[in-house]
Amino acid sequence: MAQTMxxxxxxxxxxxxxxxxxxSLQRGENLWGIAFVSPMLIGVxxxxxxxxxxxxxxxxxxxxxxxxxxxxxxxxxxNFRQLLEDDMFIKSVRNxxxxxxxxxxxxxxxxxxxxxxxxxxYMKGYFKVAYFMPYISNIVAVAVVWQVLFQPSxxxxxxxxxxxxxxxxxxxxxxxxxxxxxxxxxxxxISIGFNLIIYIAGLQSIPKDLYEAADIDGAxxxxxxxxxxxxxxxxxxxxLLVTGIISTFKxxxxxxxxxxxxxxxxxxxxxxxxxxxxxxxxxxxxxxxxAAVLFGFVMLITLGQWAAQKKWVNY
Amino acid sequence: xxxxxxxxxxKLIVTxxxxxxxxxxxxxxxxxxxxxxxxxxxxxxxxxxxIPREWNAIQNYKEVWxxxxxxxxxxxxxVKVSILTTIISAMVSALAAYGFSKIRFAAGNWLFIIVLVxxxxxxxxxxxxxxxxxxxxxxxxxxFGLIMLGSFSVLGTFMLRQFFMGVHQEFIESAKIDGANxxxxxWSIALPLVxxxxxTYAILRFIWTWxxxxxxxxxxxxxxxxxxxxxxxxxxxxxxEFYSLIMAAAVSAIFPLLIVxxxxxxxxxxxxxxxxxxx
Numbered sequence: 001m002a003q004t005m006x007x008x009x010x011x012x013x014x015x016x017x018x019x020x021x022x023x024s025l026q027r028g029e030n031l032w033g034i035a036f037v038s039p040m041l042i043g044v045x046x047x048x049x050x051x052x053x054x055x056x057x058x059x060x061x062x063x064x065x066x067x068x069x070x071x072x073x074x075x076x077x078x079n080f081r082q083l084l085e086d087d088m089f090i091k092s093v094r095n096x097x098x099x100x101x102x103x104x105x106x107x108x109x110x111x112x113x114x115x116x117x118x119x120x121x122y123m124k125g126y127f128k129v130a131y132f133m134p135y136i137s138n139i140v141a142v143a144v145v146w147q148v149l150f151q152p153s154x155x156x157x158x159x160x161x162x163x164x165x166x167x168x169x170x171x172x173x174x175x176x177x178x179x180x181x182x183x184x185x186x187x188x189x190i191s192i193g194f195n196l197i198i199y200i201a202g203l204q205s206i207p208k209d210l211y212e213a214a215d216i217d218g219a220x221x222x223x224x225x226x227x228x229x230x231x232x233x234x235x236x237x238x239x240l241l242v243t244g245i246i247s248t249f250k251x252x253x254x255x256x257x258x259x260x261x262x263x264x265x266x267x268x269x270x271x272x273x274x275x276x277x278x279x280x281x282x283x284x285x286x287x288x289x290x291a292a293v294l295f296g297f298v299m300l301i302t303l304g305q306w307a308a309q310k311k312w313v314n315y
Numbered sequence: 316x317x318x319x320x321x322x323x324x325x326k327l328i329v330t331x332x333x334x335x336x337x338x339x340x341x342x343x344x345x346x347x348x349x350x351x352x353x354x355x356x357x358x359x360x361x362x363x364x365x366i367p368r369e370w371n372a373i374q375n376y377k378e379v380w381x382x383x384x385x386x387x388x389x390x391x392x393x394v395k396v397s398i399l400t401t402i403i404s405a406m407v408s409a410l411a412a413y414g415f416s417k418i419r420f421a422a423g424n425w426l427f428i429i430v431l432v433x434x435x436x437x438x439x440x441x442x443x444x445x446x447x448x449x450x451x452x453x454x455x456x457x458x459f460g461l462i463m464l465g466s467f468s469v470l471g472t473f474m475l476r477q478f479f480m481g482v483h484q485e486f487i488e489s490a491k492i493d494g495a496n497x498x499x500x501x502w503s504i505a506l507p508l509v510x511x512x513x514x515t516y517a518i519l520r521f522i523w524t525w526x527x528x529x530x531x532x533x534x535x536x537x538x539x540x541x542x543x544x545x546x547x548x549x550x551x552x553x554x555x556e557f558y559s560l561i562m563a564a565a566v567s568a569i570f571p572l573l574i575v576x577x578x579x580x581x582x583x584x585x586x587x588x589x590x591x592x593x594x
Contacts, residue, residue, distance in 0.1 A: 026421075032497040033420025040411035041426055043467030048433040051444035058443065065447075113336070120329040128584060129577075130337040133344060136576050136583075138526045140544040141565035144551050145343045148558055156346070159361040189340070197587050250437055253528045257548060271439045278443050279533060288443055295440040302435045 058288035079289035114199030132193035202236030389546035408471030515586035
């Protein structure tokens with residue numbers, strides 16, 4: 001991203017005084033430029049830019065899909081005030097914040113696995129594919145399998161736990177106290193492959209002679225990890241942390257397929273609640289205010305990322 | 316480094332340990348596959364039968380594909396939507412990427428900033444207006460609308476732009492002197508040079524579209540238009556307790572991606588590593 005920002009400054013910085021033929025050349029360039037980027041630009045304006053503005057506007061309305069355009073009532077900040085007192089919304093935000101815990105967990109696991117795969121194993125290709133399988137698999141198919149595996153009374157996981165001597169294994173996604181944790185575990189399981197691949201790429205960009213120099217100085221494995229691997233992986237870690245945090249705010253599929261926010265609202269999350277409010281309860285205005293809050297969260301993280309990047313990351 | 320003779324024992328031990336851990340990632344898939352071959356009453360037999368004692372594979376898959384529920388139709392829908400989205404998205408992205416990197420035009424900067432800003436907008440924050448828009452312009456509940464939603468990926472533009480920037484400007488300039496215009500340069504010089512990147516992006520886009528659950532859920536209503544993930548979920552709720560059938564459907568849903576992934580494994584992994592991209 002930083003790279004894109006820098007290289008952006010180049011085009012367009014054209015001198016203004018030009019002779020006639022250069023002028024017409026530049027006009028040609030302008031036309032071609034517009035022509036090449038316009039399909040993307042038009043698509044993005046209609047399908048992204050216009051909708052985000054509409055979301056922010058609709059957040060101030062009280063409106064139901066079935067009422068038609070005449071049914072719109074502008075209510076100022078009422079939706080946002082209501083959100084602050086809405087138990088389900090607060091629960092959703094709380095669950096979103098709890099879900100953040102998955103990010104450091106799968107990052108640590110992925111980094112460990114990546115180092116082992118990169119340096120200490122045979123058959124690297126097999127491991128990359130094996131750990132990557134959950135990421136490329138259809139979430140619905142994966143969710144269905146886990147649903148069955150986690151089945152409380154006769155599912156394989158609880159059968160195994162009972163064999164191991166646990167007389168009363170948890171009911172997993174059927175139990176309000178365990179449902180969110182179960183979803184988080186599955187989410188970690190899915191995310192490891194992606195993080196692992198990025199970490200392996202990060203490891204491969206560390207110059208080997210740094211380790212050789214450290215060997216000559218008699219550094220042990222732990223020191224090499226602390227002084228070379230960890231700092232030089234920090235851009236990778238930072239990138240994964242930010243994209244990981246942002247992706248927790250977008251969690252939807254797994255909730256929609258496995259729990260529908262239940263049991264008794266224990267796994268509701270912001271996007272699920274948004275979906276439920278807008279497309280099940282048809283409260284468009286209220287749902288738009290949730291969307292605006294979601295947008296705000298993601299914006300804050302993105303801007304925070306830009307500010308923090310310079311400070312934390314060792315290049 | 317010294318020459319290595321024989322087996323590195325430490326490496327072998329780590330490999331075995333890692334293999335044990337990798338089972339954790341594969342086991343659910345193996346269970347899925349094995350269960351899809353079983354007769355229903357054997358599904359929950361414990362200890363788990365990793366080799367079915369009674370094979371019912373053909374009947375299970377026949378029931379899923381050609382039974383009451385036409386899986387082949389959803390397959391066709393998914394193939395159609397995924398391929399068209401992939402082609403259009405790759406084309407639109409490549410054109411824009413070339414425009415933003417190889418043509419110096421007046422508003423280029425500003426237009427690129429617009430594209431950059433949209434990259435930060437989470438897709439779910441714009442679902443409601445997209446839905447209203449689609450209802451009003453007749454794109455709701457049809458494949459064309461669904462394809463359009465996946466076709467304007469800013470991510471693809473960024474990814475390919477990095478590669479076009481690697482194409483030397485001299486190539487472009489000398490082609491211009493020879494009288495070639497931009498479409499010609501794009502098609503016969505620049506695009507062939509970044510073909511591997513386009514292929515990588517196309518594979519990723521195919522996987523994401525094939526697996527997309529959220530957009531079909533919101534933008535499709537008619538059963539006959541459903542793509543695999545939606546059909547899969549509906550099948551699950553209809554078949555209720557018939558887990559052997561559900562698993563046969565799940566295997567069918569994952570199988571084509573597995574093929575795409577195994578064929579394009581190198582490009583997928585490199586593409587992900589390179590762009591650090593996420594669907």
